[in-house]
Amino acid sequence: MNAESVSRRSMLLLALLLAAVIPWIVPNFYTFLLTKVLFLSLASASLILLAGYGGMLSLAQVAFYGVSGYIVAYLALRTGVSFLPTVILAILGATITGALFAFIAVRTSGLYFLMMTLALGQIAFFGAFQWARITGGYDGMVGIPAPVVFGQVMASGKAAYYFTLVPVLAGFYWLHRMVRSPFGVALQGIRDGDVRMAALGFNVKVHRFLAIVFSAMIAGAAGVLSTYFYGMMSPQLVSLGAAVTLLFISLLGGIARFEGALIGALVFVLLEDYASVFTARYNTIIGLFFILVVLFFPKGIAEIFRRKKRAVL
Amino acid sequence: MDEAGTERMDTNTVLQLNSVSKNFGGLQAVCDVQMRVTHGQRHGLIGTNGAGKTTLFNLIAGDLPVSTGTIVLFGTDVTTMPVHKRTRLGLRRTYQTPALFNGLTVRENLYLALLGNDPPMRHLSCWKSAFKDTEKLNLVQSTAETVELSRRLDDKVGDLSHGERKQLEIGMVLSTNPRLLLLDEPAAGLSVHEREVMKDLLRSIASDITLFIIEHDMDMVIHLADRITVMYDGVVLAEGDPKQIQADPDVQRVYLGEAINGTGA
CATH class of the missing domain: 3.40.50.300 (P-loop containing nucleotide triphosphate hydrolases)
Incomplete structure (x- = not known):
């Protein structure tokens, strides 16, 4: 093990330790913001898997996020289904949506793929609006009770933080392993040259299909966490605006690698919070900040921390 | 006819x-x-x-x-x-303008050529690290020596010269026993x-x-x-x-x- 990987390892341990104790250090309000950072970064990571590693830019992540969010809301408010089956059904719903979408979308690439994802996102948004009997329409569904895990109600700020932290870490760990696995290296090969990958014996469509399904599964997990966090679900969270915000977070942090998701979500949430104290037009400030980042760090803020290009293998 | x-x-x-x-x-x-x-x-x-x-x-x-x-x-x-x-x-082919994976290293490019030869189910393994497949990595090493690229293994393919890219492409097709x-x-x-x-x-x-x-x-x-x-x-x-x-x-x-x-x- 060389010095660089030792220092990376110790940095990672330090970051994990910090993530574990931070709710006991910072005021409750920041714990609340950090919880938001966590599930937003998981949603962003699901996009980075597709766009950064797979070369498939997507505006459909909010649809997967929304399907699982609405399933949680519906089961928690209208049925007596308990926590664990609720989560499983919600993620399953997002995954199946991803699979159905992928079945059609793998036939396209580039801009056409982007348009397909836009269409799916809009279907989800208008579906959420129109199917009011199930989704609550414009008002959405409010008053979702805090989840009960091992007999503990995850109601307090700290409990909600840890309830979010554990699955987000698990998600990032899986993604980290995935992009170093045969599947992940091949996915990056497809990003750089799909014709060539076919000539090497890879079934590009199957690969893309699976990448979309995995991405939908992770976006679905983020949707579950978001719904429990807000205690509500509304069409606003599935809108085109939400899709663009997710894209914005990913680009801000750096869409090429997963670190970008965490950095992007952290900067976005803090920026939104600070800017909204000063002005109601906080989106203008966020926009200006984005322009600065694009001008000086076109590969995202994560690029600042990367002195040298690193290989996966 | x-x-x-x-x-x-x-x-x-x-x-x-x-x-x-x-x-x-x-x-x-x-x-x-x-x-x-x-x-x-x-x-x-x-x-x-x-x-x-x-x-x-x-x-x-x-x-x-x-x-x-x-x-x-x-x-x-x-x-x-x-x-x-x-x-x-x-059957394997090369292209007039080498079609390689620019965002990946020489090692990863050669690795993908070998992986393509594996049964399709193995392409989809998404947990085990590609990095620990010593059998393939050894073959990657020897192929790199054959095509005179062993010193470039950790470099991004986007940074190679045209000649090196041509050599790499031949290495990629040769290593798979076509x-x-x-x-x-x-x-x-x-x-x-x-x-x-x-x-x-x-x-x-x-x-x-x-x-x-x-x-x-x-x-x-x-x-x-x-x-x-x-x-x-x-x-x-x-x-x-x-x-x-x-x-x-x-x-x-x-x-x-x-x-x-x-x-x-």
């Missing part, structure tokens, strides 16, 4: 094209091509620009569908078979030194791997090929051993004339 199309395949035949044509709208890029490549052959394919050589390769590899005719590879009719399945039969290699202008754009490296590399390829090579460097074709097909405007103009081709008056007129005069023969 029909008799020729039904010519019997013997086990020695690696590739057979039966009346293969390709139209792009009104343009006939490849017209009624009939040919056979046998096991272990070094088969050169030459012709002027626009003669349809690369199109023919695209048809054989499956990157483009044929308009009419059939393609038989290792005794199997592959006319409508997708690219990745033809690859599984043992049965038939389609090489599209392996020496194009290389410096004099790189050209020598490439020539040695091609000569060192095991004789049971059949080579089908498009090349403009006549010197290279004549020294490497034991059989040459000449294409002109989408049709096969002549076929024979290098001596016959050099002596063929039609070929001299459309293609070789300049080269032969140029070498002062």
Whole structure:
């Protein structure tokens, strides 16, 4: 093990330790913001898997996020289904949506793929609006009770933080392993040259299909966490605006690698919070900040921390 | 014509094209091509620009569908078979402009070439690290030595020179134990030194791997090929051993004339 990987390892341990104790250090309000950072970064990571590693830019992540969010809301408010089956059904719903979408979308690439994802996102948004009997329409569904895990109600700020932290870490760990696995290296090969990958014996469509399904599964997990966090679900969270915000977070942090998701979500949430104290037009400030980042760090803020290009293998 | 199309395949035949044509709208890029490549052959394919050589390769590899005719590879009719399945039969190709994975390292590129040869289910393993597959990484190492890239293993392919990219591409196809290699202008754009490296590399390829090579460097074709097909405007103009081709008056007129005069023969 060389010095660089030792220092990376110790940095990672330090970051994990910090993530574990931070709710006991910072005021409750920041714990609340950090919880938001966590599930937003998981949603962003699901996009980075597709766009950064797979070369498939997507505006459909909010649809997967929304399907699982609405399933949680519906089961928690209208049925007596308990926590664990609720989560499983919600993620399953997002995954199946991803699979159905992928079945059609793998036939396209580039801009056409982007348009397909836009269409799916809009279907989800208008579906959420129109199917009011199930989704609550414009008002959405409010008053979702805090989840009960091992007999503990995850109601307090700290409990909600840890309830979010554990699955987000698990998600990032899986993604980290995935992009170093045969599947992940091949996915990056497809990003750089799909014709060539076919000539090497890879079934590009199957690969893309699976990448979309995995991405939908992770976006679905983020949707579950978001719904429990807000205690509500509304069409606003599935809108085109939400899709663009997710894209914005990913680009801000750096869409090429997963670190970008965490950095992007952290900067976005803090920026939104600070800017909204000063002005109601906080989106203008966020926009200006984005322009600065694009001008000086076109590969995202994560690029600042990367002195040298690193290989996966 | 029909008799020729039904010519019997013997086990020695690696590739057979039966009346293969390709139209792009009104343009006939490849017209009624009939040919056979046998096991272990070094088969050169030459012709002027626009003669349809690369199109023919695209048809054989499956990157483009044929308009009419059939393609038989290792005794199997592959006319409508997708690219990745033809690859599984043992066909590999390189491109005029190397098509590599620029965002990945030399090691990862060579690794992917090997992974492509594994059973498809293994391509989808998404937990085990690719990095710990020592068997493949050892083979990657030895391939890199063969193509003189062992010092570049950790560099991004986007940072390689044109010559190194050509070497890497050959390494990628060689490491997978192909049965038939389609090489599209392996020496194009290389410096004099790189050209020598490439020539040695091609000569060192095991004789049971059949080579089908498009090349403009006549010197290279004549020294490497034991059989040459000449294409002109989408049709096969002549076929024979290098001596016959050099002596063929039609070929001299459309293609070789300049080269032969140029070498002062």
